[in-house]
Amino acid sequence: MIAYAERFVPENDNEAEPPRQDHHDIQSLPLDLQLQGTVDFGASSAAMAARDFGGMQSVSPLAVIRPMGVDDVARLVKAVLCSGDLTVAARGNGHSINGQAMSDQGLVVDMRTAEADRFQILAEGPNGIGYAVVPGGALWEDVLRVCLSYGYAPRSYTDYLSLTVGGTLSNAGVSGQAFRYGPQTSNVTELEVVTGNGDIVLCSERENSELFFAALGGLGQFGIITRAKIPLQPAPDMVKYTLCSYVCAPP
Numbered sequence: 001m002i003a004y005a006e007r008f009v010p011e012n013d014n015e016a017e018p019p020r021q022d023h024h025d026i027q028s029l030p031l032d033l034q035l036q037g038t039v040d041f042g043a044s045s046a047a048m049a050a051r052d053f054g055g056m057q058s059v060s061p062l063a064v065i066r067p068m069g070v071d072d073v074a075r076l077v078k079a080v081l082c083s084g085d086l087t088v089a090a091r092g093n094g095h096s097i098n099g100q101a102m103s104d105q106g107l108v109v110d111m112r113t114a115e116a117d118r119f120q121i122l123a124e125g126p127n128g129i130g131y132a133v134v135p136g137g138a139l140w141e142d143v144l145r146v147c148l149s150y151g152y153a154p155r156s157y158t159d160y161l162s163l164t165v166g167g168t169l170s171n172a173g174v175s176g177q178a179f180r181y182g183p184q185t186s187n188v189t190e191l192e193v194v195t196g197n198g199d200i201v202l203c204s205e206r207e208n209s210e211l212f213f214a215a216l217g218g219l220g221q222f223g224i225i226t227r228a229k230i231p232l233q234p235a236p237d238m239v240k241y242t243l244c245s246y247v248c249a250p251p
C-alpha cells in the first residue's frame, strides 16, 4: 500500500506558510473594548497566534488581546457578541496541535497575561486540606512551584508542565498521576468562567454544574476559564522516578 501525507509539515517556522495579511480592519468593527489590558496588532503577536504547536494550521488573527483580568475578558466577550460574526478564541500556552486555540480573522485572548501570577493557597475544613486558587492563564510549572513552597502539590498534573491551567482543563490533563487520581478535569472543585454572553459565573459540581462539566474538557467552546480551585495534598519529601532509555544494551 502506498501512503501519502495530505499536508506538507514544515520542519521549522521559516518554511511554514506566512499568515495572510488581509481582510478585516478592527477599526471598522463596531467594538467598544475599553480594556485595562492591551489590543495588539503587531506582527510578532499575530505570528505567535497565527500558528499552532503542530505547525500544520496557519490562520490570520485580527488581533491578540492581553486582558488584565476577568473583567477585561468579560468585556471583550460582550463586545464580540455584539459585533456580529467576529470570533474569539482563548489561548493558553498554544501547545494544542490542531488549531484549537486559533481564530481566523478573529480575536485571540492571550490568557497567559490575565493575572497569571496571582495565586491563593487556602486551608479549609477541619483537616486543613489545601486548595490552590489559580488563574486560568497560569502555567502548571508555576502552580507547582508556588504549591511546593507551602509544602503542598496538586494531586494530578501533566508530565510536561509548560501548559496552562485553562488549556489542560479544557482538554483533560493527564500524567503519571492520572492512573491513581484521575485526569486534571477530575481534580478541580470550582471554576470561574466567562460565558459566551460575557457573564462571570462561578460553577462547581453543585453550583451551575452544567457549565462546570461543559467547560471541563470543552476546548474553550463553553466559556473561558479565568480561575480554578484545585485540591492539594502534602507534597512528598522525595520522589522516585525512572528515566526511560530507548537504547537496548545486549544482556
Ligand SMILES: Cc1cc2nc3c(=O)[nH]c(=O)nc-3n(C[C@H](O)[C@H](O)[C@H](O)COP(=O)(O)OP(=O)(O)OC[C@H]3O[C@@H](n4cnc5c(N)ncnc54)[C@H](O)[C@@H]3O)c2cc1C
Residues within 6 Å of the ligand: 053, 089, 090, 091, 092, 093, 094, 095, 096, 097, 100, 101, 102, 111, 136, 137, 158, 159, 160, 162, 163, 164, 165, 166, 167, 168, 170, 171, 172, 173, 174, 175, 219, 220, 221, 223, 224, 225, 226
Ligand atoms: C510538548 C507537549 C507536551 C504535552 N504534554 C502533555 C501532558 O503531559 N499531559 C497532557 O495531558 N497533555 C499534554 N500535552 C497536550 C496539552 O495538554 C494540550 O494540548 C493542552 O490543551 C495545551 O495547553 P495550552 O495551555 O498550551 O492550551 P492551548 O493550546 O493554548 O489551548 C488548548 C485549548 O484550550 C482552550 N483554552 C485555552 N485556555 C483556555 C481557558 N483559559 N479557558 C477556556 N479554554 C481555554 C483553547 O481555546 C484551545 O481550545 C502536551 C502537548 C505538547 C505540545
